[in-house]
Amino acid sequence: ADFDLLIRNGTCVTAADTFNADIAVKGGRIVATGTDLGTADREIDASGLLVMPGGIDSHVHLAQPSAPGTPQMADGFETGTRSAIAGGTTTVIPFALQARGENLRAAVAAYHEKARGQSYCDYGFHLIITDPTPQALGQDLPGLVESGYTSFKVFMTYDDMVLNDRELLEVFDCARDCKALVMVHCEGYDAIRFMTEKLEKAGKTAPYYHGVSRPEVVEREAAHRAISHAQLVDVPIMIVHVSGREAMEQIRWAQQRGLNIYGETCTQYIALTADDMKGFNMDATGGKYVCSPPPRDRDSWDAIWEGIRGGVFSTFSSDHCPFFFDGPDGKMSGKGKTSFRWVPNGIPGVENRLQILFSKGVSEGRISLNEFVALTSTNHAKMYGLYPKKGSIAPGFDADLVLWDANREETITQAGMHHGADYTPYEGQKVKGWPVMTILRGKTVCEEGKITGSLADGQFLPREISPYAAK
Ligand code: URP
Ligand code: ZN
Ligand code: ZN
Numbered sequence: 001a002d003f004d005l006l007i008r009n010g011t012c013v014t015a016a017d018t019f020n021a022d023i024a025v026k027g028g029r030i031v032a033t034g035t036d037l038g039t040a041d042r043e044i045d046a047s048g049l050l051v052m053p054g055g056i057d058s059h060v061h062l063a064q065p066s067a068p069g070t071p072q073m074a075d076g077f078e079t080g081t082r083s084a085i086a087g088g089t090t091t092v093i094p095f096a097l098q099a100r101g102e103n104l105r106a107a108v109a110a111y112h113e114k115a116r117g118q119s120y121c122d123y124g125f126h127l128i129i130t131d132p133t134p135q136a137l138g139q140d141l142p143g144l145v146e147s148g149y150t151s152f153k154v155f156m157t158y159d160d161m162v163l164n165d166r167e168l169l170e171v172f173d174c175a176r177d178c179k180a181l182v183m184v185h186c187e188g189y190d191a192i193r194f195m196t197e198k199l200e201k202a203g204k205t206a207p208y209y210h211g212v213s214r215p216e217v218v219e220r221e222a223a224h225r226a227i228s229h230a231q232l233v234d235v236p237i238m239i240v241h242v243s244g245r246e247a248m249e250q251i252r253w254a255q256q257r258g259l260n261i262y263g264e265t266c267t268q269y270i271a272l273t274a275d276d277m278k279g280f281n282m283d284a285t286g287g288k289y290v291c292s293p294p295p296r297d298r299d300s301w302d303a304i305w306e307g308i309r310g311g312v313f314s315t316f317s318s319d320h321c322p323f324f325f326d327g328p329d330g331k332m333s334g335k336g337k338t339s340f341r342w343v344p345n346g347i348p349g350v351e352n353r354l355q356i357l358f359s360k361g362v363s364e365g366r367i368s369l370n371e372f373v374a375l376t377s378t379n380h381a382k383m384y385g386l387y388p389k390k391g392s393i394a395p396g397f398d399a400d401l402v403l404w405d406a407n408r409e410e411t412i413t414q415a416g417m418h419h420g421a422d423y424t425p426y427e428g429q430k431v432k433g434w435p436v437m438t439i440l441r442g443k444t445v446c447e448e449g450k451i452t453g454s455l456a457d458g459q460f461l462p463r464e465i466s467p468y469a470a471k
């Protein structure tokens, strides 16, 4: 036969075009699109379905250890990437976390150990810099960037991760020199501590007060500070997991001034609200929704859509960071019961990202199909140095595809999930639009929720310098 695989009669969608064509695959890559392409060993009939580039989720946390004696993350690579492919995502970029005092190269090696032979989908790594020593910034980081770890994240909050302003400037300067893209977690450490102590003194310790302790103004202030530092150093930055109007407007303001500031938003900021953290009458179930920045109110959903439609946000990610809810290792176990301060931050969502954005975005008429593909795949590939290998449907690209039923109505339930966690914060949400088949480099890895891929399928992706970092 001419090809390994032919996907026939589908409606192909890229960030730029929508067209009816067959897709021919050979050696894991797309080699042609069109009609009457030839013969293939295997054919898939995609009649009535959309064929889109597989999702790329550039913000997921897998296998990150928490402090001993505190709840540990519910997904390693096996269950996390299983959940990804079940949701139509074929590439994830999780984080290799440098613990304070840890050598950066050793941190990267440790995450490779966790991922090798344990991933259903392709993966790269961002670094998390918590200890910007001269060794880390002067030697390790430039070398790691050359080896394909071309982006890293820094935090403006969390006791064990926060960088002060001086450290942020040093890291930004280093990123500028080695053309790495910096992702910044923008929430102000001191303001959160101040608010947390005040709330605890007043006996306000339920999960709901997690959101009260870090309101939008805290995110806005940090976003502005990060933008100012980036301008001072003349480095592009990506402000991640933007939750609402305040931070969105800071990024838009910077972009309008011609600064190279980019924005990411996530599923939870169009699908959850602060009220979810109230649970049933302020009980522990509110802990299911605790993440940072916290979900805001319904008005802020509108602000996020404004940012999505206006191009303020280039990527839409899950910030998948799963914990168990029940049991001895659950979110509300141990000290979590005594105060929101100890409830681990993060929620699962890698499996539901496409479903929810498609449903609220495309099915409800807020964005086009092409914008959907840009936000879930193409822009991630371009932003993080995976383009033109990943992120589109054209000859030369990896044959990473999701076959999608735009009309299928489903309800998200934990029973249908493939992740390791014991709950989904999106339980009961109704969506229109659902993945039917996920294809990784020409191999069907998930069909109708059934995993057909293997843990040997996922490959490590060294990434090119981001064209957005090198501006
Ligand atoms: O609550 C969250 N998002 N936890 C994950 C870590 C982070 O800041 O992205
Ligand atoms: Zn320098
Ligand atoms: Zn973060």
Ligand code: ZN
Residues within 6 Å of the ligand: 059, 060, 061, 241, 319, 320, 321
């Ligand atoms: Zn995150």
